[in-house]
Amino acid sequence: MYIEKIKVGEITRMQNIPNRFNKFKSKLIINIFTGETIGPFMVLCILILGVWILVGPSFFGSYNIFSILRQVGFIGIVALGEALIMITGGIDLSVGAVAGFSGIISAWFMVNTGIDPYICLTIGMIVGLIAGYINGILIVKLKVNPFIVTLGFMQIYFSFNVVITKGLPITNISRNILWIGQGRIGFMPMPAIILIILVIILEIILRYNKLGRKLYAIGENSEASLLSGLKVNNIKIAVYTLGGFFAALGGLTSLARFSSGQPSLGDGWELIVIPAFIIGGGSLEGGKGSAFGALIGIMVLTIVKQVIVVLNFSSFWQDVVIGSVIILAVLIDILRRRIRRV
Amino acid sequence: MQILKNRLERVFGTKIMTNLFVLISIITLFSFFNKGFLVYGNFMDIFRNSSFIGFAILAQTIVMIGGGIDVSIGGIAGISAIGAAYLMEPLSLPLAIIFGLLIGIFCGLFNGILITRLKISPLIVTLGSMQIYFGLMLVITKGVPLYTISEKWQNITRIKLFDIPFSVLLFIIVSLLLIFFLNNIKAGRNMYAVGGNEEAAIISGISVRKTEVFMYILSGLLSSIGGLLALSWIGSGQPTLGLDWLLRVIAASIIGGTSLDGGEGSIIGSITGILILGIIDNGLTMMNLSHNWRGAFTGAVVILAVLLDVYRKNKGR
Numbered sequence: 285m286y287i288e289k290i291k292v293g294e295i296t297r298m299q300n301i302p303n304r305f306n307k308f309k310s311k312l313i314i315n316i317f318t319g320e321t322i323g324p325f326m327v328l329c330i331l332i333l334g335v336w337i338l339v340g341p342s343f344f345g346s347y348n349i350f351s352i353l354r355q356v357g358f359i360g361i362v363a364l365g366e367a368l369i370m371i372t373g374g375i376d377l378s379v380g381a382v383a384g385f386s387g388i389i390s391a392w393f394m395v396n397t398g399i400d401p402y403i404c405l406t407i408g409m410i411v412g413l414i415a416g417y418i419n420g421i422l423i424v425k426l427k428v429n430p431f432i433v434t435l436g437f438m439q440i441y442f443s444f445n446v447v448i449t450k451g452l453p454i455t456n457i458s459r460n461i462l463w464i465g466q467g468r469i470g471f472m473p474m475p476a477i478i479l480i481i482l483v484i485i486l487e488i489i490l491r492y493n494k495l496g497r498k499l500y501a502i503g504e505n506s507e508a509s510l511l512s513g514l515k516v517n518n519i520k521i522a523v524y525t526l527g528g529f530f531a532a533l534g535g536l537t538s539l540a541r542f543s544s545g546q547p548s549l550g551d552g553w554e555l556i557v558i559p560a561f562i563i564g565g566g567s568l569e570g571g572k573g574s575a576f577g578a579l580i581g582i583m584v585l586t587i588v589k590q591v592i593v594v595l596n597f598s599s600f601w602q603d604v605v606i607g608s609v610i611i612l613a614v615l616i617d618i619l620r621r622r623i624r625r626v
Numbered sequence: 627m628q629i630l631k632n633r634l635e636r637v638f639g640t641k642i643m644t645n646l647f648v649l650i651s652i653i654t655l656f657s658f659f660n661k662g663f664l665v666y667g668n669f670m671d672i673f674r675n676s677s678f679i680g681f682a683i684l685a686q687t688i689v690m691i692g693g694g695i696d697v698s699i700g701g702i703a704g705i706s707a708i709g710a711a712y713l714m715e716p717l718s719l720p721l722a723i724i725f726g727l728l729i730g731i732f733c734g735l736f737n738g739i740l741i742t743r744l745k746i747s748p749l750i751v752t753l754g755s756m757q758i759y760f761g762l763m764l765v766i767t768k769g770v771p772l773y774t775i776s777e778k779w780q781n782i783t784r785i786k787l788f789d790i791p792f793s794v795l796l797f798i799i800v801s802l803l804l805i806f807f808l809n810n811i812k813a814g815r816n817m818y819a820v821g822g823n824e825e826a827a828i829i830s831g832i833s834v835r836k837t838e839v840f841m842y843i844l845s846g847l848l849s850s851i852g853g854l855l856a857l858s859w860i861g862s863g864q865p866t867l868g869l870d871w872l873l874r875v876i877a878a879s880i881i882g883g884t885s886l887d888g889g890e891g892s893i894i895g896s897i898t899g900i901l902i903l904g905i906i907d908n909g910l911t912m913m914n915l916s917h918n919w920r921g922a923f924t925g926a927v928v929i930l931a932v933l934l935d936v937y938r939k940n941k942g943r
Contacts, residue, residue, distance in 0.1 A: 428932050429886050431749075432876065436928035439873050443921030451918070555753060568747045600769060603761025610754035614746050 324564045324580045327616060331584055335591055343594055350473060352583075352590050357475025358465070358538040359553060360582045364482055365416075365530025366557045367578040368523050371490070373503040373570025376419060376527050377434040377554045381441035383535030384550030386411040388445045390536060391454040391545030394461075401458035408539075409532045415441070416528020420521035438554070446547050454545035465540030475537045479579070482530075486575035499523065503570030556606075560585055563613040585609065644934070645881065645898035652902065656909035663912055670791060674783070676904035677797040678859060680897070681852030682871055683878045684804060685845035687896040689748075690879055691808070692841040693821035693888025698737060698752040699875055701759030702846050703853030704868030706730040708763045710854055711772045711863030719776050726854050727847060733759065734846020738839035756872075763865050772863030783859040793855050800848070805893045817841055822889025873924060878903055881931040903927065 390408030467474040490496035501509045560581030566573025657664035689696045710726030785792040808814040819827040882899035884891030
């Protein structure tokens with residue numbers, strides 16, 4: 285069956301040769317739809333166009349856009365960490381739980397001790413760093429399968445969240461830190477501003493910095509990178525630690541947004557973050573994807589969710605639609621790659 | 627002395643023996659703390675409670691032997707149970723149950739076709755289809771438990787034959803059939819071949835697609851049996867049925883020596899995995915530990931098991 289496919293590809297290529305202009309034109313169109321970052325961006329544009337037709341321009345009112353941007357904010361920060369991990373070929377299912385755990389810990393410190401709230405936030409971030417570091421050490425040094433380890437830790441951290449909060453939200457957290465989640469500068473909510481700054485920094489590092497290129501090299505072929513002198517283990521541990529840090533950052537902004545530590549904080553975020561990375565041009569095998577792509581993936585999923593709310597669908601349909609979008613997005617990705625190969 | 631040491635190493639070197647050793651030690655530990663633990667009735671409770679999710683674990687083991695992974699198993703169990711519960715009043719009981727099993731088969735077929743025909747990673751496909759199945763459960767039940775389960779079906783898990791719960795007997799029979807299938811029948815051996823080395827399997831003339839689709843269908847069917855039995859035991863169609871199965875299902879398979887890379891694993895190993903998790907759960911409940919802590923314990927057991935596995939493999943090298 286493989287041989288057949290190659291033949292078909294060659295025939296189409298041959299047919300394209302005589303007409304050079306046609307070839308150029310079709311190549312341009314193919315590139316627009318299949319490029320690494322342009323492709324996902326086109327998916328987003330088509331989605332927005334579809335929403336415009338389906339719901340009407342009222343969907344793009346300032347209140348709605350603001351609410352979408354705020355949702356994109358904290359989950360997007362988590363998605364960036366996951367993107368870094370997945371570019372190097374790993375996976376981290378515990379990001380949502382780590383986000384929740386660091387949020388809950390920092391809320392607990394704020395309410396039960398007299399410590400300055402900003403120090404409590406720092407404690408939350410340190411918790412995220414440590415959680416990421418533990419993941420990294422276990423996965424890299426002991427060569428345990430990342431999927432299983434992080435699944436186990438996910439369960440442990442969620443369980444801790446319920447134990448610490450006793451199943452009830454932690455309220456009365458300090459008012460001084462709420463601006464992180466609720467503040468806005470002009471039109472932009474604070475979490476979205478943090479996210480955009482992070483995306484720009486990461487995108488520059490991933491594209492133009494040596495360290496960023498190393499991440500792709502490791503994801504593409506870990507052994508070749510090791511042989512060409514990269515400190516693969518150290519970089520991988522650093523990436524998992526960074527993933528934990530970003531997760532904590534997302535959890536803390538979300539804590540500030542809701543001004544209470546919900547025991548279910550971060551629940552199910554991993555199911556949004558991983559598909560978002562795939563929608564944004566990433567692959568589970570590593571070596572592909574980008575921070576910008578992850579952002580686009582999150583935007584696609586959030587807009588779809590918001591459409592369900594605006595169209596007054598029963599919220600029970602939400603999971604069904606999100607699941608279908610995930611599968612559809614992966615299908616588009618596969619199609620995209622097939623077109624490019626031909 | 628050296629001979630004894632070698633012999634001990636050979637015995638404890640295998641995964642199943644390690645698990646039996648772990649089982650015996652946790653049983654001793656718990657029976658030390660609890661007088662009511664090491665009793666026939668309690669053990670039958672453990673077996674029965676483990677048997678529902680046990681079917682899902684068998685399903686996961688088979689898929690993982692074939693080199694795939696099915697995250698949606700809890701969702702399939704849930705949707706087929708809810709489907710059957712929903713149809714129990716308009717249709718007759720047997721028809722509803724058959725329909726529930728058909729839903730499981732169909733869900734497995736859906737996963738299998740997407741994974742094999744379009745070559746999408748099984749993790750992503752089943753992550754998506756899990757969302758769909760759980761979403762559909764909410765849509766069907768409207769978020770409220772269904773109380774339409776007939777008395778007859780509720781009694782099915784409460785029947786005892788030879789003083790052994792019916793669901794446990796059914797589980798044993800199905801496990802024996804699967805062991806026979808995996809070891810002695812060509813389609814079963816093919817699964818090990820496909821999981822171990824897909825290209826070698828293609829070259830030696832095995833139809834990888836057919837094997838994989840069959841594997842996912844089988845997994846769907848087994849999970850729906852688990853879901854239907856759980857429905858009978860709970861007595862109502864909960865919209866969250868199967869939601870918390872995922873970790874336990876994968877954990878038990880891994881503890882039982884099934885490899886995530888495929889080609890390795892056995893039914894008996896996974897059964898020891900179920901028993902370890904079930905006994906820890908039961909023992910902790912009897913020690914009056916809060917339900918909230920149990921997730922943390924399950925997670926810790928999973929990580930310990932994986933670490934032990936890595937240690938064992940390194941030593942073997």
